[in-house]
Amino acid sequence: MKIFAERLKYLRNEKELSQRQLANELKISNAAIQRWESEMRIPNAEAIVLLAKYFNVSADYLLGLTDD
Secondary structure (H helix, E strand, O other): OHHHHHHHHHHHHHOOOOHHHHHHHHOOOHHHHHHHHOOOOOOOHHHHHHHHHHHOOOHHHHHOOOOO
16 A cells, blocks of 8 residues: 555645644544554555545545546
8 A cells, every 4th residue: 555655644744744743633543644654554444534534635546546
């Protein structure tokens, strides 16, 4: 899920958020963000939806299925 990790990091950096700040905003653990960005774990569907809504992008974009 390299593309997911890259896009998550890109979106987070666009908002000028640290991993910890994003985790606090979404009320999830900082470790989860770290693991997703380092490709150690794949987020579950609920987390993907949460991220898509937060960043106002589609789940397909996060998963690399579209470029929009």
